[in-house]
Amino acid sequence: MLRRLIYIFFFLPLSCIDPYQVDVPEGEQLLTVEGIISTGPGPHSITLTRSATYGSVFQGLIRPVTLATVVIRDNEGNVTFLTEGTEAKGTYTTPANFRAQIGKSYTLQILTAEGKVYTSTPEKVESVPEIQSVEIRTVTLPNKNSDFPRSGVQLIAEVRDPADQNNFYYWRNGPAVYILETRPDLFTPRPTEANPNRTPQPKACCIQCFRYEISYNQSLFVVNDDNFNGLTTRIPASFIEDDGFRFVNKFRIDLKQYSISQGAYRFLRLVKQQAEISGSIFDPPPATIRGNMISLDNPDEVVLGYFMAAGETSRRIYIDKNDLTFKQNRAIIPDDCRVVPGASVDAPADWNP
Amino acid sequence: MRKLLSVFIFYLLLVFCACTEENETPILVATEDLLFVGGDKIRISGRLLTNREVLATDHGFLFSTESSFSSPITLSLGEKKNPGRFIGESKGFKVGQTYFAKAYAEVQGQRIEGDVVQLQTLIPAVETFFPTYALQGAELTIQGRNFPEGGTRVFFGNQEAQIIQNLFESRLIVRVPAPAGQIIVPLRIVIQDKEIILSTRFEYQSGKFTKIAEFPESIRIYDNLSFYNSAGFHVGLGRIRLGNPYPGFQRFEPTSRTWTKIDFPGEPRRFGFATSNFLGGGGTEIDREIYSPDLSFWKINGSDFERLPDLPFQSIEPLAVEWNSNLFLFGGRAGDSFKVRIFNPATQVWSERKPAPFAIEGNSAISVFENKIIFLSNTGDVWEYLPTLDSWNLKTSYPGNKGQLGFPMIQILGKKAYMGLFRRTQEIWELDLETGVWKAKNPIIGFPQSINAGSFQLDGAIYILRTAEESVFGNLPMELYKFDPDAI
Structure with missing residues (x-):
């Protein structure tokens, strides 16, 4: 019995552990192309960046691709050269008078400073129906940090879809302007040697300004007409969050409706799916979404992003504070409204609520 | 009893030895996108489609002015070891001519061809040039479209200019040649058998x-x-x-x-x-x-x-x-x-x-x-x-x-x-x-x-x-x- 135990004891420390070497491929900085040209007024812009490398953690920064030669070429051979912004590095803009034309196909061609050439597959510009009307709906969202819910305005676009073509719609927010109201009478300066106790110094001006902004959607609003081909339908097209300033008085926005290609729709839908992964078992698995950019030097090179060419229509709407059924508490800026970035006391020339 | 057990084991082995018939998926070649059609240049993509390992001894594209592809122009891209996309670019086509194109691949001695696409090479045109007044040796830019990279010649009167760069077939940068006695000369662009004479004339810097x-x-x-x-x-x-x-x-x-x-x-x-x-x-x-x-x-x-x-x-x-x-x-x-x-x-x-x-x-x-x-x-x-x-x-x-x-x-x-x-x-x-x-x-x-x-x-x-x-x-x-x- 003792001998058996000795044998068993003898085998116990002989279990070996070999370290497992994992060969993690070095992350590449992939060219990322983002931009849309449309039939709307220019200039239109294309942004080129290099993605950050990643391993266990993200490394490096997303860097703009500068000093590239970027052109847009139509199917007749007309080439439009884009110029890089002096401040917005990596952003290349068309001349202001450039507009895409319905029925034409466009390709984006890029010659990088390193001499690499990239091209997109042709994107054909399809016509887009007008936005018949825009309905406003107040939406509340749960707030993780508070019992008071987040809220905002959902824009519902009414579209009369043409029956004779397969349409792919994409909505984006255009420039927005709203009346910003502040409280200059509550102004208290920062403590200084001359005023260490922060004695209030009310200002006489100005309470009301017009603030300009680009309010980006946090989600992608895309849809195809499979379910309403040839019919008039209403589709959520935008969401504008109430931040306590926007809907205090009057808010104006240009809602832009694009008719994109099937490939662009498929790309955006996949991006939307990936962006809205919530961590549940029903989520689609994360994967690289291939765009329409190709490296001519190495066709197997992964190029991220999508160059889109689209028909564009736009509709301007004014939203009054009374149009909202639920509002956030009014936020207060205790200062002259003119100090707020993008704010001016002068109303836009086309302000016509 | 032992015999019965042996027989049972033998039959059991036979059960697991069921033959499987090899079912190979077909190998396809697709002609995908016309990425670029210019004056004399065509860039096109194709794809070799299969879900298994494949070795194509040759692949590429065929071009012809006839849909029957009699006497085609072959653009061979050589051997391809994996399925996937391939891109071909060929020059020297005639401007303003209708062509037919299709992708192909040679696999196991058999030629597989993709769909035929029809295209038309584009016709060159000139929009403007600048400067209209310059010194001999200066750089002059001609803007237009569909300038072939080969076969484009620029003349100042009868003096041929050196083409420094042809950017995206739409912007020719040329060096102003020496004058031949005339101060104001017509600017001519000769492409294949076509000649474009610009309405605005070029003036040499004089004095x-x-x-x-x-x-x-x-x-x-x-x-x-x-x-x-x-x-x-x-x-x-x-x-x-x-x-x-x-x-x-x-x-x-x-x-x-x-x-x-x-x-x-x-x-x-x-x-x-x-x-x-x-x-x-x-x-x-x-x-x-x-x-x-x-x-x-x-x-x-x-x-x-x-x-x-x-x-x-x-x-x-x-x-x-x-x-x-x-x-x-x-x-x-x-x-x-x-x-x-x-x-x-x-x-x-x-x-x-x-x-x-x-x-x-x-x-x-x-x-x-x-x-x-x-x-x-x-x-x-x-x-x-x-x-x-x-x-x-x-x-x-x-x-x-x-x-x-x-x-x-x-x-x-x-x-x-x-x-x-x-x-x-x-x-x-x-x-x-x-x-x-x-x-x-x-x-x-x-x-x-x-x-x-x-x-x-x-x-x-x-x-x-x-x-x-x-x-x-x-x-x-x-x-x-x-x-x-x-x-x-």
Whole structure:
């Protein structure tokens, strides 16, 4: 019995552990192309960046691709050269008078400073129906940090879809302007040697300004007409969050409706799916979404992003504070409204609520 | 029992040895996108489709002008070891021609072909070019579309230009070839068997300088006077470089290209004034930058000098011009910078006009155009003075190099003013006095550190006397150049 135990004891420390070497491929900085040209007024812009490398953690920064030669070429051979912004590095803009034309196909061609050439597959510009009307709906969202819910305005676009073509719609927010109201009478300066106790110094001006902004959607609003081909339908097209300033008085926005290609729709839908992964078992698995950019030097090179060419229509709407059924508490800026970035006391020339 | 167990195990083995029939998925080739169709270039993508390992001994694209692909153009991309996308690019197609294209792959000795796509190569067109006026050797950009990378030739008249770059088949950058005697030439672009002649013509930067004479005695004079009249071009007075005053004049006769010494009956002087018919002012330096003014005033008759009543004022280094038979003196040193004085030969009376709007001294230039007196200031401003209205007008600004210390020249031929040659510069520009358009002319030849000692015009040409700056040592004679603005 003792001998058996000795044998068993003898085998116990002989279990070996070999370290497992994992060969993690070095992350590449992939060219990322983002931009849309449309039939709307220019200039239109294309942004080129290099993605950050990643391993266990993200490394490096997303860097703009500068000093590239970027052109847009139509199917007749007309080439439009884009110029890089002096401040917005990596952003290349068309001349202001450039507009895409319905029925034409466009390709984006890029010659990088390193001499690499990239091209997109042709994107054909399809016509887009007008936005018949825009309905406003107040939406509340749960707030993780508070019992008071987040809220905002959902824009519902009414579209009369043409029956004779397969349409792919994409909505984006255009420039927005709203009346910003502040409280200059509550102004208290920062403590200084001359005023260490922060004695209030009310200002006489100005309470009301017009603030300009680009309010980006946090989600992608895309849809195809499979379910309403040839019919008039209403589709959520935008969401504008109430931040306590926007809907205090009057808010104006240009809602832009694009008719994109099937490939662009498929790309955006996949991006939307990936962006809205919530961590549940029903989520689609994360994967690289291939765009329409190709490296001519190495066709197997992964190029991220999508160059889109689209028909564009736009509709301007004014939203009054009374149009909202639920509002956030009014936020207060205790200062002259003119100090707020993008704010001016002068109303836009086309302000016509 | 053992036998039964053995049999059972044997049958059990047979059960697991069921044969599977190999089911291979087909290998397909797809002709995908026409990525680029230009004038003579086609870029197309295809794809080898299969879900297993594959070795294509060859793959690529076929092009033909006929849908039957008889005698096709083959673009072979060689061996392909994996399925996936492939891109081919081929040049040398005929512009404006319909072609058919399809992808292919050779797998296991069998050729697999994709769908046929139809395309048409595009027709080249030119929109614009710039600059429309340039010097030989300059870079010129032609904008248009569908310029083939091979087979595009650009001609300036009959002179072929070197194509430096063909950017995206839409922007040709060419080097302006040497002119063949003509200043204005048509721009032609030859592509395959097509020729495009642009409606706008190209103009060569012109202006030819020819050295025609040297100042006699191998001397250089400074602060001198010069004038031109029917007797010839007179240069003199002032002082010899680092030396004594120069007491007389030398007269140049353009037809014989000879110099003749002319005596001056008055005292030598520096910084005086002279026109075709009058001479006077200036002074002699009695100490550094201190002058004893010379008030003598002379009428010039050819190369003879007749003394007039003395000037009623000092006048050192003014600008002088004759207009409507009157003598105008503008500015000068010693507080006279803004003075405008007129001498009427008929009445022998001096009078004054409104002050000039800018300080005028000898470091500016003056000329007459129709009813205006044109000034080129030392800072490059071009002013007009209307004697009839006694009014001033800032017309434009000299676009060229203004050098360091002014001293430009100006001569007017017809409706065009030729001005420039500021100190230490060799640039000369043409200003169209009606349209206000500037054109650079070919720079002057000769010693670069030269200044103007006088100029005149005759028979459509401008003559400029140049002298090396006083600080420059060496045997550098004063040189007289003939400038023909429209010659190359």
